[in-house]
């Protein structure tokens with residue numbers, strides 16, 4: 001990596017590095033990850049490239065760990081949200097293209113744009129102002145920046161309207177420091193049962209590709225996230241961008257999934273205290289739980305500061321040995337209390353499962369997402385970077 005990039009990386013990325021807590025253990029099963037990728041690839045034509053989405057610390061799984069597993073030949077490219085994540089991956093692999101999903105924009109420094117070009121990153125452009133800024137930032141540079149243009153087909157986020165997209169393609173062609181490397185779109189509802197809106201998006205995207213003869217121009221065309229990859233084979237094009245499915249989850253729980261996916265991560269923590277609590281005694285902040293019987297309470301040292309949500313208070317369960325034991329009282333910043341009265345042979349130091357790697361477990365990411373009225377993406381990405389990732 002050139003000295004300029006290294007300096008930038010040190011300045012912007014290493015400052016964010018955290019200590020690691022060895023007692024909070026996220027077990028990452030590399031065989032499961034590779035099998036999920038194999039199964040997803042099996043849905044696509046052989047020629048379709050597989051871009052592994054590893055933003056948000058690889059959906060909470062640990063970006064370094066996941067990239068190190070996948071870089072051995074399982075995938076063709078990586079996608080991230082930010083330049084900082086891209087730079088980190090560039091220290092781990094030289095041969096994979098890295099796509100940055102946040103569009104380039106003038107809030108980024110000139111140095112950041114130059115780093116993207118120097119590192120060969122693939123970047124999104126979504127406005128004429130940004131294009132102007134990027135061209136100026138790279139004026140006279142010997143490096144050429146790979147540009148992907150995101151076409152608005154119905155997502156209503158970073159895509160650009162067709163007229164402007166055509167102008168941007170033209171402007172990219174005229175700027176010697178830019179190369180049009182990709183044309184993409186993003187589905188808003190591919191995870192829903194009713195795919196009619198996704199098909200409308202696909203029709204609009206196909207029309208744009210045909211009108212501008214993009215398939216004949218050697219540009220990488222890509223549209224599918226996980227749900228699209230699984231449910232819209234017509235939309236696989238040259239590359240798919242899969243995140244949640246690689247980690248073992250359907251974007252939304254599916255009754256009869258057409259592909260087998262297994263969760264890659266199991267989060268465990270030790271019992272650090274065992275405390276008998278008499279009947280009628282309140283537990284934790286706010287006294288939201290009062291024991292109905294003499295209770296053996298286990299302390300587990302994780303809480304909302306580690307990503308274990310406060311709304312799990314009095315609702316979630318943990319797996320202790322072979323049994324499920326309820327969280328009692330409020331989840332604290334870094335402690336939870338679990339009723340282990342009915343669990344045989346419970347002992348100090350015993351590791352318990354906080355997030356299970358089995359879909360229908362009462363403490364799976366799906367079950368926790370239901371409790372928090374959210375999606376499994378949020379449960380996973382909330383798991384703090386200081387949790388120790390252990391690769392098997």
Ligand SMILES: Cc1ncc(COP(=O)(O)O)c(C=O)c1O
Pocket residue numbers: 053101186224225226227241242243244245251
């Ligand atoms: C542009 C884009 N492509 C692909 C993905 C991956 O989505 P999923 O995790 O549903 O596969 C995302 C994730 O948010 C995204 O923003």
